[in-house]
Amino acid sequence: MTRKPLTRIISLIAKAAAPATAVATSLAAPLAQAASGDLDPSFADHGRVGPVATLKGSAYAVDAMEDGGALFAGSIVERECRFSGWYCWYDYEYVASNFVSALTEDGALDASYDGAQSGNIEVVDIARQPDGKVVAAGRRLTGFRGYPSHLVVFRLESDGSLDPGFGTEGIVELDVDATEAINHGASALLVEPDGRIVVAGTHDGDLIVLRLDPNGSLDSSFADGGMFTDPGHGSNNRIARLASGGYRLTVSYEGSCRVLGLTVGGALDLTFGQAGYAKLATGLGGIKTCHSIAAQDDGRLVIAGVDDGKAFAVRLLANGAPDTHFSAPEVTARVVEATAVAIADDGKILVGGDGVSGATVMRLQASGQLDAPFGDAGATLIDLPSRTVAQGIIRDIDVRADGSVIAAGGAYDSNGLRPFAIRLLGDGGGDSAGVISITQSYVDASESGDAVITVRRSGGKSGPVSVNYGTADDAAVGGQDYEAVSGQLHWADGESGERSIVVPVLADSGAGEEYEYFNVSLSKAQGGAGLGARDATVTIGPDGAPAGQFSIEADTDTYEGATVQFWLYRNFYSEGTVCVTLTPESGSAIEGDDFEAAAAQYCWGDQDAEAKLVEIPIVNDTETEDSETFSVQLSDPTGGAVIGPRGSATFSIHASDPVQPEQGGGNGGGGGGGAAGFLTLLLLGLTEALRAARRWIRKPA
Numbered sequence: 001m002t003r004k005p006l007t008r009i010i011s012l013i014a015k016a017a018a019p020a021t022a023v024a025t026s027l028a029a030p031l032a033q034a035a036s037g038d039l040d041p042s043f044a045d046h047g048r049v050g051p052v053a054t055l056k057g058s059a060y061a062v063d064a065m066e067d068g069g070a071l072f073a074g075s076i077v078e079r080e081c082r083f084s085g086w087y088c089w090y091d092y093e094y095v096a097s098n099f100v101s102a103l104t105e106d107g108a109l110d111a112s113y114d115g116a117q118s119g120n121i122e123v124v125d126i127a128r129q130p131d132g133k134v135v136a137a138g139r140r141l142t143g144f145r146g147y148p149s150h151l152v153v154f155r156l157e158s159d160g161s162l163d164p165g166f167g168t169e170g171i172v173e174l175d176v177d178a179t180e181a182i183n184h185g186a187s188a189l190l191v192e193p194d195g196r197i198v199v200a201g202t203h204d205g206d207l208i209v210l211r212l213d214p215n216g217s218l219d220s221s222f223a224d225g226g227m228f229t230d231p232g233h234g235s236n237n238r239i240a241r242l243a244s245g246g247y248r249l250t251v252s253y254e255g256s257c258r259v260l261g262l263t264v265g266g267a268l269d270l271t272f273g274q275a276g277y278a279k280l281a282t283g284l285g286g287i288k289t290c291h292s293i294a295a296q297d298d299g300r301l302v303i304a305g306v307d308d309g310k311a312f313a314v315r316l317l318a319n320g321a322p323d324t325h326f327s328a329p330e331v332t333a334r335v336v337e338a339t340a341v342a343i344a345d346d347g348k349i350l351v352g353g354d355g356v357s358g359a360t361v362m363r364l365q366a367s368g369q370l371d372a373p374f375g376d377a378g379a380t381l382i383d384l385p386s387r388t389v390a391q392g393i394i395r396d397i398d399v400r401a402d403g404s405v406i407a408a409g410g411a412y413d414s415n416g417l418r419p420f421a422i423r424l425l426g427d428g429g430g431d432s433a434g435v436i437s438i439t440q441s442y443v444d445a446s447e448s449g450d451a452v453i454t455v456r457r458s459g460g461k462s463g464p465v466s467v468n469y470g471t472a473d474d475a476a477v478g479g480q481d482y483e484a485v486s487g488q489l490h491w492a493d494g495e496s497g498e499r500s501i502v503v504p505v506l507a508d509s510g511a512g513e514e515y516e517y518f519n520v521s522l523s524k525a526q527g528g529a530g531l532g533a534r535d536a537t538v539t540i541g542p543d544g545a546p547a548g549q550f551s552i553e554a555d556t557d558t559y560e561g562a563t564v565q566f567w568l569y570r571n572f573y574s575e576g577t578v579c580v581t582l583t584p585e586s587g588s589a590i591e592g593d594d595f596e597a598a599a600a601q602y603c604w605g606d607q608d609a610e611a612k613l614v615e616i617p618i619v620n621d622t623e624t625e626d627s628e629t630f631s632v633q634l635s636d637p638t639g640g641a642v643i644g645p646r647g648s649a650t651f652s653i654h655a656s657d658p659v660q661p662e663q664g665g666g667n668g669g670g671g672g673g674g675a676a677g678f679l680t681l682l683l684l685g686l687t688e689a690l691r692a693a694r695r696w697i698r699k700p701a
Contacts, residue, residue, distance in 0.1 A: 036403050036425050037363060037375030038432035039382075039459035039530075043423040044107025046435055046530030047459060048382070050420030051390055051411045052109070055099045058410025059419035061126045063134075064398040068105035072408040072421050073115070073136055074098065074395075075122040096141050098123035100134065100156065103421060115160040117171075121152055127191040132158040137199050139185025140173060148183045150174055151201050153212065167216035184208065187237045198241070200249055202234030207251055209239070209262065223266030230260065236305075240295040248272075248301055250290035256280065257290040257305060259316060271319065278320030282312040284332070292341040294349075302349055304331070304338035311335035313351050313368065328368035334379060335360055340407070342397040352394030352407055357381055357439070359392035361407055361424065375424070376496050381458040383437035383532030384420055386413045390533065392420060403427035432460025434496065436467045436489075436525050437532025443520075444539050448507040451482070451538040453520045454498050455489055457529065461496040465527030469501050469520065476516035476540055482506055505540055512549060512644045514571075516540040546575035547640035548609070552632065554649040561620030564595070564651055568612045568634075570604050571644065578639035579603040582614065582632055589628035589653050594619050597632075618653055628653045 039047025057076025064070050075098035100115030100123065115134065117123075123138040134156045139149040151174040155166035162170025175182050186201040195214035202208065207230040211222035218226030233251035240248045245264035250257060257280045261272030268276035280288060286308020293303045299318030306312070315326035331338055331351055340352040348371055349364040359382040363374035370378025384390045392411035399405055404426030410417050425432060434457050445451035457465060470486035471478060478484030483504040491499075501520060520536045542549055554566030570578065584597040591597060597616045604610075616632075634647040 037380050038425050040423040040425050051413045051418035053415050059408035060395045062396045062408035063128045064406040070103045070406045073100040073126040096120050096122040113160040115156045125188050137186035137189040151184045172216045188239045200237045200239040205234045206231045207233040228266045238293045240293045255287040257288040273320030282307045291339040294341045294343045304341040306337045311338040326368045330370045340397045344399045350397045352397050354393040383435045388441035431462040433528035434460030435530040435532045438536045445505045446541045451503040453501040453536050456498045457491045457496045465529040466490045468524045472519045474517040476518040512642045514542045542572045544642040546573045548573045549644040550580045551644045551646040552649045559654050564616040570609045574607050574609040576639045578641040581636040585631045587629040589630040
C-alpha cells in the first residue's frame with residue numbers, strides 16, 4: 001500500500017480511423033455469461049463507491065466483512081501555509097488527516113461509524129479482530145514540517161469509538177515522552193488469531209517490527225523486549241503471516257527488494273533464504289520497489305511491485321528460492337505499477353494497481369497466467385463515476401470465501417485526491433451491464449482534422465447497452481470551428497470494448513487564432529449500464545504551425561517623459577527562421593512630436609522563441625494637454641508564421657505637466673498650491689515607479 005501520489009495522466013489512442021460522426025467498432029459478440037470479477041451492480045453505484053467527496057486522501061486498506069460490507073481506511077498529508085502570501089514558500093508545515101469508515105452491504109457509507117482520529121495522524125493500514133474490533137496503524141506528525149513523527153496504533157470498538165481497554169484511552173504511541181527528535185511510523189500491521197498485533201514500520205531509517213499484547217503493551221516474548229530492528233531496511237515494508245507461524249516482510253536494500261524471514265518469536269529465520277533474507281529476481285533489471293506481499297497456505301509468497309517503471313508479480317518458495325513454475329507476464333503488460341496482492345481460498349491470486357488503461361484488478365491462476373473466467377478475459381478495468389477521467393489506483397484487495405472481491409484505493413477528481421472502493425462479483429457470477437466511460441479527458445485536434453474521443457464498456461457485458469453523446473461549445477463554436485455531432489453508441493449483449501466518437505474540425509477563414517475548445521459529453525446510459533467519466537475537452541491547436549504566431553504583450557498606459565516597453569512574442573511553435581514588421585501609427589499623439597519610433601523588422605532563428613523587448617521614448621513637452629494615444633501594428637510575417645489576435649496595441653500618454661495653481665483672492669493671497677503641486681508630482685513619481693516594477697515582473701525569464 002504505497003503512498004506515492006497519483007500524478008500520471010494516461011492518454012489512450014483511438015483504435016482505428018472512423019467516418020464523420022460516430023463509429024461502432026465491430027466486435028465478436030458471444031453470449032453473455034455470468035462472470036466473476038465483473039462489477040457487482042447491487043453494490044453502491046454499479047459496484048463503485050466514490051470517489052468520496054466527503055473524505056480526503058487515498059484508501060490504503062480494506063477489510064471485507066461477513067455481511068457483505070467492508071471497512072476501508074486511509075489518509076492524506078497536505079502542505080499548509082503557516083501564514084499567507086509569499087511567506088508560504090518557506091514557512092509551511094505538513095498536516096495529516098485520516099478516515100476509518102464502514103460500508104454497508106449495499107455500498108452506502110455507514111454514517112453511524114466514524115473511526116477517524118484527530119491529532120495529525122496518518123493512517124496506512126487496518127486489520128479487523130475476530131471480535132469485530134478494528135486496529136489501525138500509522139504515524140502522528142508531531143513537529144514542524146512533519147518531523148519528528150511517532151508510530152501510532154489505535155483500536156476501535158465495533159461502533160468506531162476508541163477502545164479504552166487498549167493502550168492509553170485506545171492509542172499506543174511510541175516515544176511520546178522522548179526528549180530527542182525520533183522519526184518513526186508504521187507501514188503495515190496484522191492481527192494474530194490470539195489477538196496479538198504485529199506492526200512493521202521504520203525508526204530513523206531502520207526497519208522495526210513490534211508485537212503488542214491485546215491490551216496494547218509490548219509483548220516481551222517477541223524479539224528484544226517486544227521489538228525487532230534491522231538497520232538500513234526501513235522502506236516500503238509490508239508484512240505477511242505464515243499459516244505455520246512466523247512472518248515475512250518486504251525490505252528495501254541498495255535499490256533492490258528483499259524478503260526478510262522472522263520466526264514466531266521475532267528472531268531471524270535462518271532457514272529462509274540466505275541467513276534470513278531472500279532477494280527478488282524479476283527479470284526486469286531496474287530499481288525495484290515491493291508494494292505488497294501475501295502468503296499462501298503452503299508458505300509460498302507472492303510479491304507485487306514495480307521494477308524500472310514496470311509492474312511485476314513473482315512468487316518465492318517457502319524456503320525463499322524463486323518459484324520457477326510461476327510466471328506472470330500479463331501483470332507487466334497490463335499494469336504500470338502493481339500495488340496490491342491477495343490470495344483467494346482456492347489459491348488463485350488477485351493483483352491490483354495502476355493499469356495501462358486505468359485502475360485494474362487481475363486474477364491469476366496458480367501458474368501466474370490470467371484466469372480467463374474472471375472479468376474480461378482475466379482482468380477488470382475500473383471506470384469511476386466522475387465528470388472527467390478520475391485516474392485511480394488500487395491500494396488494497398480482500399477476497400471473500402465466495403470469490404467476491406473488495407478493493408479500495410485513491411483517485412484524483414475535481415475535488416483532489418479522494419478514496420474509492422469497489423466490489424466485484426464472486427464465483428457465482430451474476431448479471432452485470434458494466435459501465436460506459438470516456439477514456440481520455442483531453443483530446444488534441446487540428447483544423448481540417450478529426451477529434452477522436454474513445455468510449456468503452458468495462459466491468460460487465462450482460463445485455464445490450466447504449467449511451468447518448470453530443471458536443472457543446474466553449475471557445476470553439478459549432479458550425480464555425482467544428483461540426484457539431486450527436487448520437488448514440490451501442491454495445492450488444494456480450495460485447496465490451498471501445499467505440500469512437502469522431503468530430504470533424506473545420507478550417508475557418510480566419511488566421512491567427514489561438515487555442516480553442518469544445519466539449520463532448522455522454523448522457524443517459526441505457527440497458528442498466530452505469531456511467532464513468534462523462535466529459536472530454538477537445539483542444540483545437542492554434543494557427544501558425546509549425547513556424548509560430550506573433551503577439552504583442554504590453555502595458556498600454558504611460559506618461560510624458562517615460563519610455564514605453566513592451567514585448568514581441570513568437571508563440572506556440574518555433575520551426576524555421578521567421579520575421580515580422582512592427583509599425584508605429586500616430587493618433588492624437590504624433591510621431592516625432594509626442595513619441596519617437598519608426599517601423600522595424602524583428603526576426604527569430606530556427607527553434608528561437610525568446611521574447612523581444614521593444615522600447616519607444618515618449619516626449620516630455622511643456623504644453624498643457626489632455627491624454628493622447630498612438631498605436632503599434634504587426635504586419636508582413638515571413639517564414640510561414642502568422643499574426644495572432646494580439647497583433648496591435650494602443651498606448652495612452654498621460655500629461656506630466658505641473659498643475660497650475662488657482663488665482664487666489666481676498667485674504668487667501670496669491671501664492672498657494674505649493675503643497676498640492678508637490679503631492680501631484682510625488683504621486684506621478686510613485687505611479688512611474690509602479691509601472692517600472694510591473695514591466696520588470698512581466699519580463700519573461
